[in-house]
Amino acid sequence: MRKEINRREFVLAGAATAGLAVGSRKVFGRAPAMQVAGVKPVVVASGNGHRSRNSDGETCVEVAFRKMTAGDDVLDSLIAGVNIVELDPNDASVGYGGRPNADGVVQLDSCCMHGPKRQAGGVGALEGVRAPSLVAKAVMDHTDHHLLVGDGAQQFARNMGFEIEADLNTDNSRRQYLEWKRRTDPGHYLNPEERLEAGIQAGLDMVAEGIIPEEEYWGTINCDGINGRGEICGVTTTSGLSWKIPGRVGDSPILGAGLYVDGTYGAAGSTGRGEANLYNLTSYLIVENLRNGMSAKDAGMAGLKRVQENTVESRLLNDEGNPSFGINFYIIDAKGEHAGVSLYESERSRYAVCTENGAELAPLEGLLQRSNG
Numbered sequence: 059m060r061k062e063i064n065r066r067e068f069v070l071a072g073a074a075t076a077g078l079a080v081g082s083r084k085v086f087g088r089a090p091a092m093q094v095a096g097v098k099p100v101v102v103a104s105g106n107g108h109r110s111r112n113s114d115g116e117t118c119v120e121v122a123f124r125k126m127t128a129g130d131d132v133l134d135s136l137i138a139g140v141n142i143v144e145l146d147p148n149d150a151s152v153g154y155g156g157r158p159n160a161d162g163v164v165q166l167d168s169c170c171m172h173g174p175k176r177q178a179g180g181v182g183a184l185e186g187v188r189a190p191s192l193v194a195k196a197v198m199d200h201t202d203h204h205l206l207v208g209d210g211a212q213q214f215a216r217n218m219g220f221e222i223e224a225d226l227n228t229d230n231s232r233r234q235y236l237e238w239k240r241r242t243d244p245g246h247y248l249n250p251e252e253r254l255e256a257g258i259q260a261g262l263d264m265v266a267e268g269i270i271p272e273e274e275y276w277g278t279i280n281c282d283g284i285n286g287r288g289e290i291c292g293v294t295t296t297s298g299l300s301w302k303i304p305g306r307v308g309d310s311p312i313l314g315a316g317l318y319v320d321g322t323y324g325a326a327g328s329t330g331r332g333e334a335n336l337y338n339l340t341s342y343l344i345v346e347n348l349r350n351g352m353s354a355k356d357a358g359m360a361g362l363k364r365v366q367e368n369t370v371e372s373r374l375l376n377d378e379g380n381p382s383f384g385i386n387f388y389i390i391d392a393k394g395e396h397a398g399v400s401l402y403e404s405e406r407s408r409y410a411v412c413t414e415n416g417a418e419l420a421p422l423e424g425l426l427q428r429s430n431g
């Protein structure tokens with residue numbers, strides 16, 4: 059039977075195809091057939107974007123690419139993708155089951171940017187909501203603001219109808235927290251500086267001993283996409299630094315740091331040590347490099363060089379005078395060219411990519427070689 063289409067649906071469908079304004083709002087998405095010449099649709103993400111799976115066996119980048127190329131709004135598609143990782147109790151760096159702060163409380167950060175709409179939203183130190191990316195999107199859609207934090211963010215989420223849970227820890231995140239707490243033993247350190255150092259050292263030792271994977275210590279997911287019409291969006295979501303000082307907000311919800319999207323030139327987002335990224339607003343810098351004509355890879359490498367140049371404190375340097383931490387960026391330009399770059403070259407470092415040829419884990423380009431030590 060032929061589906062009847064009413065006048066309003068017809069106007070909306072036509073406007074979506076042509077990217078026209080309906081009233082005061084532009085309509086995006088829902089027109090898979092239209093293609094801008096030379097633009098290759100792609101979704102990129104950190105490696106965990108091709109690890110956790112939904113009940114149909116699809117990963118974040120696969121879901122995002124499928125929805126986006128079927129005509130759904132690019133940002134809605136990317137968020138549907140990262141929701142898989144946020145809700146996966148086995149990913150201990152994002153959403154539900156993410157690593158808690160130093161008081162054992164899971165506090166989540168996220169932001170999202172919509173290139174064509176030039177809109178953004180974010181939440182910081184949000185407790186009790188499994189998928190903070192959806193709250194970040196609600197901040198974008200329903201407020202005049204770009205960032206809500208702490209109790210205010212939670213109250214906003216409650217008002218928007220999100221379920222608020224008392225505790226987002228899983229058995230795994232709680233067990234690792236207790237191990238960290240046992241090692242830190244704060245009662246025996248009267249000097250707060252020593253206690254802080256012991257906390258950081260205990261975390262790094264647990265990485266070195268393989269109790270937690272290195273990429274999860276500052277673990278996060280960033281996911282960026284461009285559809286055939288050249289519409290670019292991005293989202294970043296995280297539980298932040300493992301066992302952080304309560305209230306610490308990293309780079310992930312900060313526009314220009316954990317994510318930056320320019321609807322005309324491209325997108326960049328990050329995982330890794332948030333403080334190094336916040337100091338340099340590196341995602342913004344990388345997108346500015348795209349604007350100035352650099353390739354995705356060169357733009358990312360220039361961002362990493364800036365991080366390296368601005369890391370001068372001895373506590374953050376290794377024996378060779380290079381940064382002792384890890385940081386990665388995931389980049390797409392306005393044609394769908396993409397790159398993943400990492401401060402250190404590593405066989406294991408991969409980023410997730412999904413194109414019309416399917417999803418894969420591609421190598422990250424490294425700026426520096428790790429010393430043997």
Ligand code: GLY
Pocket residue numbers: 276277278296297298299307308309310328329330331332333
């Ligand atoms: N990049 C995640 C964080 O530092 O919180």
